[in-house]
Amino acid sequence: xxxxxxxxxxxxxxxxxxxxxxxxxxxxxxxxxxxxxxxxxxxxxxxxxxxxxxxxxxxxxxxxxxxxxxxxxxxxxxxxxxxxxxxxxxxxxxxxxxxxxxxxxxxxxxxxxxxxxxxxxxxxxxxxxxxxxxxxxxxxxxxxxxxxxxxxxxxxxxxxxxxxxxxxxxxxxxxxxxxxxxxxx
Amino acid sequence: xxxxxxxxxxxxxxxxxxxxxxxxxxxxxxxxxxxxxxxxxxxxxxxxxxxxxxxxxxxxxxxxxxxxxxxxxxxxxxxxxxxxxxxxxxxxxxxxxxxxxxxxxxxxxxxxxxxxxxxxxxxxxxxxxxxxxxxxxxxxxxxxxxxxxxxxxxxxxxxxxxxxxxxxxxxxxxxxxxxxxxxxxxxxxxxx
Numbered sequence: 001x002x003x004x005x006x007x008x009x010x011x012x013x014x015x016x017x018x019x020x021x022x023x024x025x026x027x028x029x030x031x032x033x034x035x036x037x038x039x040x041x042x043x044x045x046x047x048x049x050x051x052x053x054x055x056x057x058x059x060x061x062x063x064x065x066x067x068x069x070x071x072x073x074x075x076x077x078x079x080x081x082x083x084x085x086x087x088x089x090x091x092x093x094x095x096x097x098x099x100x101x102x103x104x105x106x107x108x109x110x111x112x113x114x115x116x117x118x119x120x121x122x123x124x125x126x127x128x129x130x131x132x133x134x135x136x137x138x139x140x141x142x143x144x145x146x147x148x149x150x151x152x153x154x155x156x157x158x159x160x161x162x163x164x165x166x167x168x169x170x171x172x173x174x175x176x177x178x179x180x181x182x183x184x185x
Numbered sequence: 186x187x188x189x190x191x192x193x194x195x196x197x198x199x200x201x202x203x204x205x206x207x208x209x210x211x212x213x214x215x216x217x218x219x220x221x222x223x224x225x226x227x228x229x230x231x232x233x234x235x236x237x238x239x240x241x242x243x244x245x246x247x248x249x250x251x252x253x254x255x256x257x258x259x260x261x262x263x264x265x266x267x268x269x270x271x272x273x274x275x276x277x278x279x280x281x282x283x284x285x286x287x288x289x290x291x292x293x294x295x296x297x298x299x300x301x302x303x304x305x306x307x308x309x310x311x312x313x314x315x316x317x318x319x320x321x322x323x324x325x326x327x328x329x330x331x332x333x334x335x336x337x338x339x340x341x342x343x344x345x346x347x348x349x350x351x352x353x354x355x356x357x358x359x360x361x362x363x364x365x366x367x368x369x370x371x372x373x374x375x376x377x
Contacts (some may be wrong), residue, residue: 002201007219013195014228019233027198034203036239037225040208045246046323047228047239053249054242057313058235065259065313066337067252069287069349073260076268076280096261117259 006030023084056116063103074146081145089123093149097156107133107161114154133163137175144172151175194219248308255294262316266339273341284345288352296357303329303357315346327377329359333370340368347371 006056008016020029040047046173072139081089102111114137118124123138142150151170155177159165163179204218213219232239273280284295295302303322310333319334331350338346347366350373354361359375366372 003198004201004204005196006199006204006207007194008194008197008226009219009223009289010193012223012230013197016197016226019230021194024328030199031203033225033229033239034199034207035312038203038210038244043243043246047225050232050242050246051235053230053246054235054237057249057356060259061247061313061316066286066316067257067261068260068265069291070256070258072283072287073258073265075283076265076272079272080268092264092267096264101262116267119253120258136233150203160198180299 007043026129060117062119063113070141074141074143077146078143078148081149088161089149092150093152094156097153097158098151099156099159101157102159104157105161107158107163110157110161131180132166133158133179133181135177136176139173142173147172147175151177187241196252197283199312218273240273245312246307248305248312251295251298251309252314253303255291257314262337266342269341270339272328277341280345281348285348285352288349291349292353292354292356295353299335306353312349329354329377331371331373331375333372335369343367343369343371347373 009086015031017026017031020026023029037047040050077089090167100113101110107126111124112123120141121137121139123136126133126135128134135158137150137154139147139150148170151168154175155165155168158177158179162182164182165177166180167178168176207221207225208218211218214221216224223276231237232242235242253377269280272339291300292306295305299305307320309315310317316337317333317335318337319332321332331354333346335343344366347364350371351361351364354373354375359377361373362373362376363374
């Protein structure tokens with residue numbers, strides 16, 4: 001088979017050499033990588049798009065998310081709510097939200113992750129209105145109980161990020177929370 | 186990205202037909218071959234960091250949207266396990282049924298959508314969203330054996346997930362022959 005020389009950035013070429021050393025020859029590895037890049041193009045994609053989507057699975061897992069059929073999750077929530085009561089359940093979701101607030105450490109990152117992972121949320125936005133930070137979350141799938149708990153989750157996250165709740169409206173499928181930046185943060 | 190500086194690049198040998206195809210793709214996108222190849226190598230190293238090959242990632246691309254389309258959602262793992270722990274004692278039987286029935290629906294969905302639903306189901310379990318570290322499937326004629334291992338899943342969730350898999354497999358036309366379940370480890374044998 002005819003061969004040609006390809007110029008590649010030194011640092012990347014070194015990395016590729018290092019990876020290939022664990023898998024076979026450099027030539028075979030480069031061949032495979034280039035074939036996959038062409039395959040992606042033929043599908044109308046770029047490798048970056050494909051990898052970005054795949055990366056999401058890893059970041060979700062690292063952040064402690066797991067998938068579950070939505071019906072099971074909603075049913076479980078209703079049963080547990082009846083069993084352990086409002087106080088414990090809201091406490092659990094609030095604390096979990098606090099954990100995520102600390103985990104992401106940044107309001108924008110938290111907002112992005114909610115949009116990315118919570119597919120059952122149809123609209124989610126955090127905006128500034130004067131000195132207030134306003135959070136809106138809509139989902140036609142949420143029950144009244146699930147909305148209340150998810151609202152607590154969001155409140156917990158924003159509290160951990162240095163925002164205090166000043167006003168809130170929560171009703172089935174609709175969460176509207178208004179926050180002010182805490183003075184000590 | 187600018188053209189290569191001879192001190193900062195390396196020459197790598199590649200099949201000539203692939204290089205020609207890459208050149209065409211690069212020029213179609215208004216990029217130099219050098220920058221185009223650098224992008225490809227960047228993504229290859231990213232894939233390596235994910236402990237996957239590019240081929241494997243591309244093979245699985247078509248199934249990335251399935252969990253969303255099939256009505257699964259992301260939830261915090263700790264919340265899920267707390268909810269299961271608090272309800273399982275009293276509602277265990279009902280929960281097992283619910284997971285089984287949901288699995289059945291999932292299996293039917295895959296059967297309707299894909300030519301090879303069993304392979305797709307296996308890849309979905311393997312891709313990492315179900316908290317499973319290792320999923321293997323052995324097929325021998327009409328027999329299928331599943332082995333799933335997880336470091337994260339408590340006993341109750343393991344049992345429920347086992348029922349979910351069983352439900353899906355029943356929809357795919359398999360009958361359970363044997364099942365074993367222990368915290369984080371599922372072994373299931375089916376026959377057609």
